[in-house]
Amino acid sequence: MMAKYTIFAALVVILGLAAPAAGQAQDIDVEKVFKFYCAQCHGVGGKGDGPNVTENFPVSPRNFTNPEEMNKLTNADIKNVVMDGGPAMSKSPMMPPWGKTLSEAEVDALIGYLRVLCNCKGKEG
Numbered sequence: 001m002m003a004k005y006t007i008f009a010a011l012v013v014i015l016g017l018a019a020p021a022a023g024q025a026q027d028i029d030v031e032k033v034f035k036f037y038c039a040q041c042h043g044v045g046g047k048g049d050g051p052n053v054t055e056n057f058p059v060s061p062r063n064f065t066n067p068e069e070m071n072k073l074t075n076a077d078i079k080n081v082v083m084d085g086g087p088a089m090s091k092s093p094m095m096p097p098w099g100k101t102l103s104e105a106e107v108d109a110l111i112g113y114l115r116v117l118c119n120c121k122g123k124e125g
Ligand code: HEC
Pocket: 034, 037, 038, 039, 040, 041, 042, 052, 059, 060, 061, 062, 069, 073, 078, 081, 082, 086, 089, 090, 091, 092, 093, 094, 095, 096, 098, 110
């Protein structure tokens, strides 16, 4: 009886801790957003190997799991390039602008997701 209660209490604590994190960024399922809008080029795992990328793609989509490359970008850089597309950051127009498709909260959530994929904090600033 006592043991059961303890497990129950522990669960409540765990769920209680998880809830605010999940509730952040307005309940955005960032993985779903990424898979839907980004994975066709950047790959489901973010390695830059999505099914859209053919041999005649002039540039390869960034591999988000490469911390050296991803550490060259500030979160603001990522936000710029995602909202306004490659050319906003002197990159290829093959990277489309998403500012009209995604909400700012979704873009912010994606930045967090890319930081998880690269396991890096990015450039300061
Ligand atoms: C149609 C293919 C395509 C889609 C879809 C796409 N990207 Fe890209 N992305 C690219 C390409 C190509 C580049 C590389 C541009 C370059 O290096 O000149 C790029 C570059 C980037 C960069 C810049 C990396 C750097 O080093 O500067 C970020 C950040 C990025 N994409 C995020 C995203 C996110 C987030 C999504 C989904 C909302 C997305 N991309 C969807 C093709 C795509």
